[in-house]
Amino acid sequence: MSAAPLLQVLRLGRTRYEDAHQMQRELLEQRIAGAIGDHLLLTEHEPVVTVGRGASATDLSGLDLPVVAVERGGEATYHGPGQVVGYPILALAQGRRDLRRYLRDLEEVVLRVLAEFDVEGTRRPGLTGVWIGARKVASVGVAVRRWVTWHGFALNVHTDLAAFGGFEPCGLDPAVMTRLADHAELPPGNLLVEVLVVKHFCAVFGLRLPPASASGARGPDAGGPSLPTLPILPS
Numbered sequence: 001m002s003a004a005p006l007l008q009v010l011r012l013g014r015t016r017y018e019d020a021h022q023m024q025r026e027l028l029e030q031r032i033a034g035a036i037g038d039h040l041l042l043t044e045h046e047p048v049v050t051v052g053r054g055a056s057a058t059d060l061s062g063l064d065l066p067v068v069a070v071e072r073g074g075e076a077t078y079h080g081p082g083q084v085v086g087y088p089i090l091a092l093a094q095g096r097r098d099l100r101r102y103l104r105d106l107e108e109v110v111l112r113v114l115a116e117f118d119v120e121g122t123r124r125p126g127l128t129g130v131w132i133g134a135r136k137v138a139s140v141g142v143a144v145r146r147w148v149t150w151h152g153f154a155l156n157v158h159t160d161l162a163a164f165g166g167f168e169p170c171g172l173d174p175a176v177m178t179r180l181a182d183h184a185e186l187p188p189g190n191l192l193v194e195v196l197v198v199k200h201f202c203a204v205f206g207l208r209l210p211p212a213s214a215s216g217a218r219g220p221d222a223g224g225p226s227l228p229t230l231p232i233l234p235s
Contacts, residue, residue, distance in 0.1 A: 005038060007207040009198055012043040017050065017068055017079060020087065024150045027089045031148045040201060041087040042194050045079040047163060052076070052141050063166050072151035074128065074141035075171045082158030082179070084193050090205065092147045103128055103140055105204050106153050110138045112200040113155070113193060117184035129170065130155075135178035139170055157181060157193050 012020060020043050030036045048066045052074035060067050060076060067076075079085060086109075092102065107123055110130040114121040114137070121130045121137065130138040138155040156179035164174040180186060180193070202208060 004202075004206050004208040006210050007198075007202060007205075008037060008039045008210065010039060010041045011194065012041060014081065015043045015045055017045050017048040017066070020045065020085075021068075021070070024087050024089065028145060028148055028150045031089050031091055032146050038091060038207060039089040040198065041089070042197065043085050043087070044081055044083050044190060045085060047078070047080040049076055049078050049167065060167055065163075070151065071143045072141035073143070074139070075169075076167055077139050077141070077154065077169045078163050079154055080159060080163050082156070082160065082181075082190070084155045084157055084190050084197060085152070086155075086197055086201070087152040088149050088201070088205075090149045092144070092149065097147050099142070099144065102144075102149065103142065106140050106142070107138075109197060109200045109204050110153060110155055112204070113196045114180065116196050117180065117186070119180065119183045127170075132178055132183055134176070136170070136172065136176050137178050137180060137183075155180065155193065155197070157186065157190055158188075 012023075020041065023041065027036065027039055027041075031039070048068060049060060049063060051060065051067060051069045052072045054073050055075045065078070088106075096102065107128070107130050111121045114130070114132070119132060121132055124131055128140045129136055138153055140153045141151055142149055143151045156177065158181045159179045161177050161179060164177045166174070168174065169177060186192070198209070
């Protein structure tokens with residue numbers, strides 16, 4: 001049996017949305033060309049509202065936040081501190097070239113992360129994302145070019161939920177949004193959740209991390225700055 005494909009994880013820390021978006025674009029083109037393997041970018045953004053291709057005519061002009069139109073599916077949503085945002089740059093294999101399956105797989109990663117904290121997450125028929133009871137804890141919006149994915153998911157961990165006010169996130173009442181910290185005891189910061197995201201991302205997508213000696217994360221340019229290594233919990 002051949003070994004599972006490798007996944008390179010880039011922990012970007014706090015980023016401007018435009019910078020992370022540009023990095024996605026560069027990695028996407030390199031992955032399409034076969035110059036690099038599969039990547040998962042993990043970040044939390046400076047406050048921003050992004051608007052996907054499925055956005056309604058909701059007026060966002062009154063928001064005191066930057067608003068950026070993007071290529072992903074879905075409507076408007078907020079990104080900011082306390083969120084774990086994941087951008088997979090994956091070349092979908094022949095047997096996985098189904099966008100509905102891909103969306104469900106991303107949701108499955110989040111569901112498994114929540115279960116690590118004894119929190120039961122659920123899906124909603126006809127909607128994307130992950131819910132805890134009647135409230136939404138994670139949003140999913142993706143784009144695919146030549147069967148290589150970009151954009152991804154946002155899991156509210158310690159997020160200030162007041163930031164969702166003033167517009168309809170994903171077309172929903174902002175009061176529907178929740179965060180993991182309201183349902184489980186968590187350490188400060190996002191590191192533990194990032195570790196668990198990587199663990200379950202590898203399991204759901206059949207990937208493995210590089211050996212520890214080669215796992216120092218780097219930017220899209222091989223000569224770029226070194227990024228923090230991500231410790232991984234045992235299975």
